[in-house]
Amino acid sequence: MDKEQLKSVIAGRAAKELKDGDVVNLGIGLPTLIPGFLPPGVRVILHSENGIIGMGPALDAGQQQQAFVVDAGGKPAKCMAGGAFIDSATSFGIIRGGHVDASFLGAIEVDREGNLANWIIPGKKVPGMGGAMDLAAGARRVIVVMEHTNKGTPKILERCSLPLTAEKCVDLIITEMGVFEVTPEGLLLKEINDEYSLEQVKAATGCELLIPEAIGKMTE
């Protein structure tokens, strides 16, 4: 799979986690592709943590000085009819209060307990947590969407080594290789992508996986 196919597989599978009317927050990058894969009849409400409920799909535009509506990455955006603009305290009250049905986030590391690290690489990259800590701690479901490895190095680990974004917050991990559910017993391989063998998935994963008798298919 090339990068584009890989992203499509992940975003396409992620879209199946959503049902009509869900309130959804999308991290920057890959997560923004998810709405493009929603089946007809499923409309979700995009929450942008800078203060938009009912944000429209991403605009194909660069940074502008004049935008009165921007997304959480600072890029020009729009609000749909039936949407609302809110202040930052209200916006994060919505997140912390469990009113966001699903938060899709990337990860640098995620572990079998559902711990998430995606905001800092000490000494190398210190961008700040932005809204990620609140989203990880507060959203009703936290779903990690990411490439399975970092150029071959596992990102799904026994235990995160980087500083955490939130502890035990991740519910589901979707990669190009499969779908993994965080359970009290450990990380359950729910679905696998046909393009990979079980052994390949195991080899690319840094922690033990719970393997059910029947593993679902990630793509049909």
Added chain:
Amino acid sequence: MDKEQLKSVIAGRAAKELKDGDVVNLGIGLPTLIPGFLPPGVRVILHSENGIIGMGPALDAGQQQQAFVVDAGGKPAKCMAGGAFIDSATSFGIIRGGHVDASFLGAIEVDREGNLANWIIPGKKVPGMGGAMDLAAGARRVIVVMEHTNKGTPKILERCSLPLTAEKCVDLIITEMGVFEVTPEGLLLKEINDEYSLEQVKAATGCELLIPEAIGKMTE
């Protein structure tokens, strides 16, 4: 003095505590008369804790089923141009955050330390504190306006006997007899109403008063 004169003396003196642009909250009853005594050029912004900034003067109307704007007593009211409607959390954030310059409240008891009791007489009257505890604790200045005694029984005491509304919250007490400032040393008689002698004021007061060499005149 008859009741009306007495109210006029108190409200008239209270109005002098205000300067142009002050944000003011008025308790029910006597305090609502204060705006009528403001000198020309002094305009205050009335805050009504149910969610109005810039409330207009009291309307001469009874309770109505249809009012979209009511004051803190539930009576029809209006909002002035340049005013705003806010929710109850914002309204009390304004109070608690010290954005109300002066709160004028009645009292059942007030004492020389500035403790205030005005919300309950256990076993007799249990109306509830409404917004009084927040106003007493949060307003920048708390000014008690009341008749000096309850039919001859002092209301200004050494120590409140009733459950408090807030502790050490009162800055100034204005009655028909005089003006009393709460100081770290005790209750200072700042001004006296000519119609009463010092002895009469002392006799009607349930705690010792600090008497300055020159006592101001309450009315001119």
Added chain:
Amino acid sequence: MAKLLSLEQAARMIPDGASVMVGGFMGCGSPHRLIDAIVTKGVRGLTVYCNDAGWPGHGVARLITAGLVKTLNATHVGLNPEVAALMASGGLEVRLIPQGTMAEQIRAGGNGTGGVLTPTGIGTMAAEGRQVVDVDGKRFLLEKPIRADFAIISGYQVDHTGNIWYKGSTRNFNPLMATAADTVIVEADTLVEDGCIEPENVVTPGIFIDYIVKGGAW
């Protein structure tokens, strides 16, 4: 994406013993038609959160007079003499809360914080049984979040998504309660199309609203 219900359907949703937040301040901004529908349908043992007890025949008072309320959490009940009589006879338990504290507790119930640290009530009866938290040498009461099974609120303009615009001082507790109950029902004075309320002027976003009932103009 709020769903339209009839007043009767909405009233039937509320079971005996439920906890119910009721918006409004002395009836201004209360869902009067829905209150009437609940009285008509009948229900027992409600725990109600409302700023006040209204006045007899008006607002939340109608629930109380009809004997539907076991416990009333309010900031002020003094303008409804029936409440004093019911309290004396043991027919109603009343818990009094400072108004600013109640507002912020409901907000906390909806926004996932652990409560409110308020200076209000320090040194008073309102402090009884409360944890006191010291922040930089100043004492605050820790008042816990309030949530309920239902919130019944009122909105002047409500669109099909559930976005609400409040007229005048009808706003009061309504936007707060909309965030803090498992099921939120708004009585719409006017039902409008999506887009009629400018996104900038929406006060309560529709994501908080589960059901809309038509109230019609007063």
Added chain:
Amino acid sequence: MAKLLSLEQAARMIPDGASVMVGGFMGCGSPHRLIDAIVTKGVRGLTVYCNDAGWPGHGVARLITAGLVKTLNATHVGLNPEVAALMASGGLEVRLIPQGTMAEQIRAGGNGTGGVLTPTGIGTMAAEGRQVVDVDGKRFLLEKPIRADFAIISGYQVDHTGNIWYKGSTRNFNPLMATAADTVIVEADTLVEDGCIEPENVVTPGIFIDYIVKGGAW
């Protein structure tokens, strides 16, 4: 009753070493003209509170690039590479705060509560040095209120009383910061007469605003 100032007059109010809240999110809703005026006037050693560091040449970034800022409190600085360079050279101290926590801390700074009890940051670096408060068995970080000497914010419509209506997502931190500084200056895209903004649609009441500067349309 806010007072009109020129951009130059406003810029001169801010002394060396002041703490300044700057509204906006990646420059959207920032007081750009006032920022320029402050850069032109020059000032040293500011402690700034802003959601982010903007991007080079835009928004709060202009204060940083000009070397006016000693300490930046923000939630995210990753889109401004100059900041990383300044941090590495010791020219700028950056304190990172989770966005929801910062929003609520500023709100607390303006509303007299003792801080925020948030679940966000538990078990992370953000919890370091924080008091943990247990509420009914759940742990929360106590994050203290934030106040500043100045807040400089932006409003799309501002009336003479100081009431503000925000367009689009320019709202973000502006209404919160307006409540939490000793002196609040709003840059008005448009200055309108009192009454032009319906009282229901006022987002920031004028009582919070001390000074207005005219920004003009972008």
